[in-house]
Amino acid sequence: MDLWKTLEKQEEDYFKEAAVTGRLDDHLYMYHMPYSYTAEQIRKLRTFIFHMPDREVPRVIMITSALPAEGKTIIASNLAISIAKGEDQYVLLVECDLRKPSMFNLFKYPPSKGVVDILEGNANVSDCLIKTPIDKLTILPAAKEAPVNPSELLESKSMKSLIKEVSERYSDRFIIIDTPPIQATVDPKILASQVDAIVMVSRYRYTKEADFKMAMESLPKEKVIGTVLNALDELPAKKYKYNKYGYHKYYGREG
Numbered sequence: 001m002d003l004w005k006t007l008e009k010q011e012e013d014y015f016k017e018a019a020v021t022g023r024l025d026d027h028l029y030m031y032h033m034p035y036s037y038t039a040e041q042i043r044k045l046r047t048f049i050f051h052m053p054d055r056e057v058p059r060v061i062m063i064t065s066a067l068p069a070e071g072k073t074i075i076a077s078n079l080a081i082s083i084a085k086g087e088d089q090y091v092l093l094v095e096c097d098l099r100k101p102s103m104f105n106l107f108k109y110p111p112s113k114g115v116v117d118i119l120e121g122n123a124n125v126s127d128c129l130i131k132t133p134i135d136k137l138t139i140l141p142a143a144k145e146a147p148v149n150p151s152e153l154l155e156s157k158s159m160k161s162l163i164k165e166v167s168e169r170y171s172d173r174f175i176i177i178d179t180p181p182i183q184a185t186v187d188p189k190i191l192a193s194q195v196d197a198i199v200m201v202s203r204y205r206y207t208k209e210a211d212f213k214m215a216m217e218s219l220p221k222e223k224v225i226g227t228v229l230n231a232l233d234e235l236p237a238k239k240y241k242y243n244k245y246g247y248h249k250y251y252g253r254e255g
């Protein structure tokens with residue numbers, strides 16, 4: 001067998017083992033380009049989370065934003081990879097945007113049962129976990145298909161208890177929760193009440209100040225530990241800038 005074939009075979013076996021169906025998406029900068037500027041910004045966010053003055057390291061962290069397409073899923077996923085790359089840190093990435101499951105696009109697993117099936121009583125948490133090619137990173141997907149009643153499910157008591165159950169059962173892991181946009185959520189406080197910390201995402205030249213403020217007002221302020229200003233620069237190398245809750249200060253190009 002020539003070398004090329006051997007490598008292809010190895011890659012196939014590897015995909016099979018990790019339950020992925022192809023190359024992970026390029027937006028997973030922490031995986032594909034750990035030394036890029038963007039990955040560096042994600043690492044800064046991680047470092048910040050681990051070294052907040054006067055605060056315990058939060059273990060259950062929710063990533064949210066006012067509007068769709070601001071980068072919640074991309075940031076939650078990259079942050080999860082970055083934490084899982086730490087020495088002893090295990091991470092469970094939970095996809096709670098039930099209306100628009102998209103994590104399978106990034107991590108390339110087939111559409112899989114998850115949060116919706118658990119809430120509907122048709123699956124257990126452990127049946128739904130997806131192993132990723134990143135050591136120590138497991139995903140709990142949203143659903144195979146978007147449910148007919150995503151808001152009711154998301155805002156139900158059982159959602160609240162699911163997050164509680166997951167964080168108690170996997171008490172040795174960081175739990176990163178990717179959420180739907182706040183504007184599409186009737187009561188973001190239900191999810192927020194179950195987490196230790198909230199990271200807000202906003203997108204450069206996209207998020208309006210009024211939307212951001214409205215979203216902030218619907219969250220418990222003491223839990224919001226910071227804001228990520230995503231896609232700060234259109235240059236591919238400079239997609240993220242992280243700033244400790246200083247949304248306005250970085251509203252411009254840097255450097």
Ligand SMILES: Nc1ncnc2c1ncn2[C@@H]1O[C@H](COP(=O)(O)OP(=O)(O)O)[C@@H](O)[C@H]1O
Nearest residue numbers: 068069070071072073074075102230231239240
């Ligand atoms: N930093 C970024 N660099 C490049 N593309 C981005 C970035 N952030 C978001 N995008 C693009 O925007 C789309 C929406 O991002 P996503 O994380 O799915 O947003 P949300 O979860 O907030 O709806 C992605 O598919 C991606 O193409």
Ligand SMILES: [Mg+2]
Nearest residue numbers: 072073097102
């Ligand atoms: Mg999303």
